[in-house]
Amino acid sequence: MMNYKNKKLIVEPDGNGLYGIYGGEAENPELRSAMNKIRDAFHNIIKDVKFHDEMIELKRFYIGRxxxxxxxxxxxxxxxxxxxxxxxxxxxxxxxHKINHCIGEVLLAKKMGKKKVLAETGAGQHGVALATVCALMGIECEIHMGQVDIEKEKPNVNKMKVLGCNVIPVTAGSATLKEAVDSAFNSYVTDLKNNFYAIGSVVGPAPFPEIVQYFQxxxxxxxxxxxxxxxxxxxxxxxxxxxxxxxxxxxxxxxxxxxxxxxxxxxxxxxxxxxxxxxxxxxxxxxxxxxxxxxxxxxxxxxxxxxxxxxxxxxxxxxxxxxxxxxxxxxxxxxxxxxxxxxxxxxxxxxxxxxxxxxxxxxxxxxxxxxxxxxxxxxxxxxxxxxxxxxxxxxxxxxxxxx
Missing domain, CATH: 3.40.50.1100 (Rossmann fold)
Known part of the structure; x- marks a missing residue:
């Protein structure tokens, strides 16, 4: 065990997206290239004063922070x-809490010129938040959700539909969150140029753990x-x-x-x-x-x-x-x-x-x-x-x- 006590502890990735032995970049070269473009865009946008001003305004008047x-x-x-x-x-x-990073991710997608935002959702909170922000910013939204969770969380499924989101039922395997992630990633890689994957937690290949942590x-x-x-x-x-x-x-x-x-x-x-x-x-x-x-x-x-x-x-x-x-x-x-x-x-x-x-x-x-x-x-x-x-x-x- 490392001795972290009496030291300033900052948890951030190294140049390869690793936190110690955990994390890392996507192994597929094409996917890794797409992720690197997102990482570069993220690091640039968080230095932009206009972006910060827009985030402050949305946090206060839209989220209610x-x-x-x-x-x-x-x-x-x-x-x-x-x-x-x-x-x-x-x-x-x-x-x-999901809307905190959804606003950041959709703004990033817009700045990158993406046409569609995709994601997975379990309880539906990430899906509702993402569909909400996509409606606000006028960008297409596609949410993949396990059939088991769709049946458990009907109020959130209905909210996503009202917001104009395309909800994709996932029936493979246990038909829950893992399978929803698999399905969303498969859809994402069909058009890396126009799609943006908005991961709903501090998971996935770099830079998504870093991005979600930053906005949360x-x-x-x-x-x-x-x-x-x-x-x-x-x-x-x-x-x-x-x-x-x-x-x-x-x-x-x-x-x-x-x-x-x-x-x-x-x-x-x-x-x-x-x-x-x-x-x-x-x-x-x-x-x-x-x-x-x-x-x-x-x-x-x-x-x-x-x-x-x-x-x-x-x-x-x-x-x-x-x-x-x-x-x-x-x-x-x-x-x-x-x-x-x-x-x-x-x-x-x-x-x-x-x-x-x-x-x-x-x-x-x-x-x-x-x-x-x-x-x-x-x-x-x-x-x-x-x-x-x-x-x-x-x-x-x-x-x-x-x-």
């Missing part, structure tokens, strides 16, 4: 320990400033759910060098780690290459990506962003798991104690906070990244919990 940092008093009393604060990304336009870092920047203004201190812990890892990298990024702050990533253990019904990549995964980048991912006996499961569609992915793999290896972030049952308990606890219905993805992080608040103690504080709202999940949850 800054999102509030809310002290959940009744939830904290229910947990009986540390004070729980919620970073309210659920209040963003489209209801989740606003979450941590705001949360750190807001908490300091409220308490004149740093939080004891910052907690976020981890699927691919975009919302968690977004909030962790600003606290990486604050070594007194415990950083907790929460994965889905689904029906239990002793079963094959989970998606706990960092807990049970092995090193290898997946979707054009090196990471830890869940593998079957032949080294292929294994089927995964989570009650939360947005966490149902066999791999994870290379930054998370690196941060796990050096010990800066701890990764824990929450079961479906614990997630559902937290979903109802937050809804009934604070009047805030969380996304099932975010409810995993809420569950960890409730479970560990007493252990931390009354003098401690936890920031939970409430990465999305649960409108999309209500019908599904009620169908699962009906007696």
């Amino acid at each position: 800054p999102s509030p940092l809310y002290f959940a008093k009744r939830l904290s009393e229910h947990a009986g320990g540390a004070k729980i604060f919620l970073k309210r990304e659920d209040l963003n336009h489209t209801g989740a 870092s606003i979450v941590g920047q705001e949360a750190k400033q807001q908490f300091s203004e409220l308490t004149n201190t740093l939080p004891s812990a910052v907690v976020a759910c981890v699927g691919g890892g975009s919302n968690s990298m977004g909030i962790f990024n600003s606290f990486l060098s604050d070594h007194e702050v415990q950083l907790i990533g929460v994965e889905p253990s689904g029906k239990g780690l002793q079963t094959d019904k989970h998606a706990a990549t960092l807990t049970k995964g092995k090193f290898g290459s997946l979707h054009g980048f090196k990471c830890l991912y869940l593998q079957d006996e032949n080294g292929n990506p294994s089927d995964t499961y989570s009650i939360a569609s947005g966490l149902d992915y066999p791999g994870v962003g290379p930054q998370h793999c690196y941060l796990r290896d050096i010990g800066r972030v701890e990764y824990h798991t929450i079961t479906d049952d614990e997630c559902l308990d937290a979903f109802f606890s937050l809804s009934r104690k604070e009047g805030i219905i969380p996304a099932l993805e975010s409810a995993h992080a809420v569950a960890w906070a409730i479970k560990n608040a007493r252990k931390l103690g009354n003098d401690k504080s936890i920031i939970v990244n409430l990465s999305g709202r649960g409108d999309k999940d209500v019908d599904f949850v009620l169908s699962k919990t009906a007696s």
Whole structure:
């Protein structure tokens, strides 16, 4: 394990897109060339004052930033320990953190002269956010979504259709997020000149982990400033759910060098780690290459990506962003798991104690906070990244919990 303590910790890729041994460039030469053009355009655009001015205006007047940092008093009393604060990304336009990087990616696509933006989606939050921004900026949008997730997340599917997006059902394999990524990539490479792949998390070949982390870092920047203004201190812990890892990298990024702050990533253990019904990549995964980048991912006996499961569609992915793999290896972030049952308990606890219905993805992080608040103690504080709202999940949850 590397000794990172007492040092400024910045997680960024080397010239080959690697974070330690994780990440990297696409192996296919044609695809790598296309990715390099995106990387060059990204590095140029983030130096452009006009681009920054446009982003500031859209964040303020379109997304509704800054999102509030809310002290959940009744939830904290229910947990009986540390004070729980919620970073309210659920209040963003489209209801989740995903729009933060979607605006950046679509602006980048427009600057590059692309004609169509493609992506995958699991829970549908990335798909809705991308379809929203494409409608705003007048560019064609195509979203690939597993048939299982389409049936679970009908409200988001209908929103994408209303926004003018072409939703492509994916029925191969387990018909969930992994297969949606495969399908979207296959469509993307048919026309690299005119298509732009807007990856929905800190995954995929370089430069996408770097791009998504950059645009999501606003979450941590705001949360750190807001908490300091409220308490004149740093939080004891910052907690976020981890699927691919975009919302968690977004909030962790600003606290990486604050070594007194415990950083907790929460994965889905689904029906239990002793079963094959989970998606706990960092807990049970092995090193290898997946979707054009090196990471830890869940593998079957032949080294292929294994089927995964989570009650939360947005966490149902066999791999994870290379930054998370690196941060796990050096010990800066701890990764824990929450079961479906614990997630559902937290979903109802937050809804009934604070009047805030969380996304099932975010409810995993809420569950960890409730479970560990007493252990931390009354003098401690936890920031939970409430990465999305649960409108999309209500019908599904009620169908699962009906007696």
